[in-house]
Amino acid sequence: MPIQPAAKTRVDQIISARWIIPVRPRTVLHHHALAIAQGRIVAIGPRDEILDNYSAAESTTLDQHVLMPGFVNAHTHAAMTLMRGLADDLPLLTWLNEHIWPVEGRFVSPEFVRTGTELAIAEMLRGGTTTFNDMYFFPEAAALSAQDMGMRAHIGHVIMDFPTAYAANADACLQAAADLLPRLRKLPLIRQSLAPHAPYTVADAGLRGTRELAEAEQLPIHMHVHETAHEVEEALALHGQRPLARLAALGLLNPRFLAVHMTQLDADDLRICRDSGLHIAHCPESNLKLGSGIAPIVRIRQQGIGLAIGTDGAASNNDLDMLGEMRTAALLAKGISNDPTAFPAWEALEAATLDGAEAIGWGDLTGSLEIGKAADCIAISLDHPATFPVYDPVSQVVYCAGRDQVTHVWVEGKIRICQGLAMDWDASVLFSRAQNWVKRIRERDQNP
């Protein structure tokens, strides 16, 4: 009598790959597979073992690919894609005062944010980013774009003192956030944070209000801090305190605080960061392009401070390419410390994935390929002259793979990019919707 084979467990899909880099643990698995059910990873193992134990309606075999978690873009202003390349190579204040702010003042609206965020999502998903952490006006529009296009987003409710088309002052921003919170909680791919713009645009009252709302609603805080030396000098003159010390004194800093940029850090600042448990989002390309300074990420990591990577908005980068940003972070860390061993490939890969997820409080669900987590994963084909030969797939991903080598992207197990093609939208439709804004922006910018 033949031995009855054990019944296979039914799952939704199986993805096999030449290499799997789960990120946690720090290992490269060869010829392994993931089993996915209801958007979650239910098993990871050698390919044959997974195929023996699971059956799936859908299965994908990636023979030349790395399968890894999608990137977490820890800081962006997605809708600013509409201003990409509008004003480059200018002094910071000319860029802001004569181009970015006037255009925002004139045009920003829910429709503007929706269209700009859609463009950003098309670019980010295509390049292997599965989660983004956003800060911009009209956060509901950004949240709806992400939910509709199937991308995970951490949406920051912006808070600032000066009046904008979005709100009259910090109080109005806080009120808008409080009103919107319950609505956005219904969107399964969305989580929320409070996003006071920067220490120099929100007075103590607004920051206290932020802290109270964050505590009441258990929300993370996402804020630009110490972006430039000028910011720190101005604060010292005005408050007699460095901005970070002021935020500490106001009780804002804790492990759910994400400080973005942080190019200016003295020993006291580093101690405050370490003691509070805050996380830092490093945006090297934007910081370089605006001449803002360079975050000392080697010292930051030596202190055990959580480090994530973000692209910033497309008006100051000018792309939303996390593979490129990770590579720039790795090269720059070595270059400015004169140490080729600084911030090695594995650390860069963690910062761009799992550490990013943890920095926005989403490490429970995304950022690594682990059983129980969401199947937010991407495939990168190494079958390309730029990534041949493959001595070490981690090196190839960090130091030479281009965004064009991202072939497949899944968010919560749903395929969003397949063989490099978007499954849910037509880029030319997004472009033509955006073109109307672009025409008006160009006219305004050229005839202020």
Added chain:
Amino acid sequence: MPIQPAAKTRVDQIISARWIIPVRPRTVLHHHALAIAQGRIVAIGPRDEILDNYSAAESTTLDQHVLMPGFVNAHTHAAMTLMRGLADDLPLLTWLNEHIWPVEGRFVSPEFVRTGTELAIAEMLRGGTTTFNDMYFFPEAAALSAQDMGMRAHIGHVIMDFPTAYAANADACLQAAADLLPRLRKLPLIRQSLAPHAPYTVADAGLRGTRELAEAEQLPIHMHVHETAHEVEEALALHGQRPLARLAALGLLNPRFLAVHMTQLDADDLRICRDSGLHIAHCPESNLKLGSGIAPIVRIRQQGIGLAIGTDGAASNNDLDMLGEMRTAALLAKGISNDPTAFPAWEALEAATLDGAEAIGWGDLTGSLEIGKAADCIAISLDHPATFPVYDPVSQVVYCAGRDQVTHVWVEGKIRICQGLAMDWDASVLFSRAQNWVKRIRERDQNP
């Protein structure tokens, strides 16, 4: 009686594009076209005018594209693609002494160079580079690879004191160069230089021999100079002179000398550069990755010194992507000078094209789209989420286009890449030829 239309001039092909960036002059032409005959540009003008005056068997219309000169990679070691990613994140001397040099010592041969150079050419042409400036062992193999694959190459005859599989010492290297010069002069896409490796690997005698041969044969010189602070300190201890001053004293420096890296430059060095008329090849990603330092390109340009951009070899970068290298150069210059107006997009684009051609003495023929020059040109599609919208095509090319957006590449009017596909080779054939070397290198590297 109808007016007799003027006879059209017959050319080989006409390429029309939405935008043409000829580089010289600094302008963007809208809806223009190039007429090409026998590999040379014979006319540039508004599209309708070109179509009225020329007829061609072949014509290409690029409605969403920038047409511009191909990139000039001003410094690489093409064959080192075979060691890409072999040993990253290591101290410089460990990297060299325990990995790169032993592998080279064991394996480098004409066949190794041929195979590695083919991989490099596949990557470079695909990414829009039409000319590369090479320095490696067995230069004939590199030259033949380039000629056969249809890429323009400036081939350096390497010169060094210590014995290698290629030659026993500097004298033998010079003899090999002298012997090979006439053979390579028969290859139409090839020009040659002498390439003394570095001040610390060639003694005065070899440098004098280099100068004499260069003068006798009217050859440029291509050399690593001031790559690290260590190199300068060691030279001061040994010769009582900084390396650049020593090269000046030996009579090597003139407008046909290309100094690569140059991360360490004091005021005297800058004066020597300016007075001699030498050119500098900036390799920002390799310098960052190896922690070597950062060339002060803003000061270099302020002195009127010619500045080109190179990728260096794939063992220290790890790609041969000139679009990426140009962008890194632009961002880094702003970042380290804290000045967002430093090294603006136009300057970066010139450094990566025309200034590179001039740095290797090939500005007469390539590096810009001008009447009489070779039709070495590339098309970059801006129809991509990462380059939408297009306020300024120069900004889009420098700050956000990826190598995957290069759709067409012509060298001397012959199409090498069409719609992103190589016309003359099959990458999988190159890979399988290379795989044999890779296997042996991996075994050697893991069991020294």
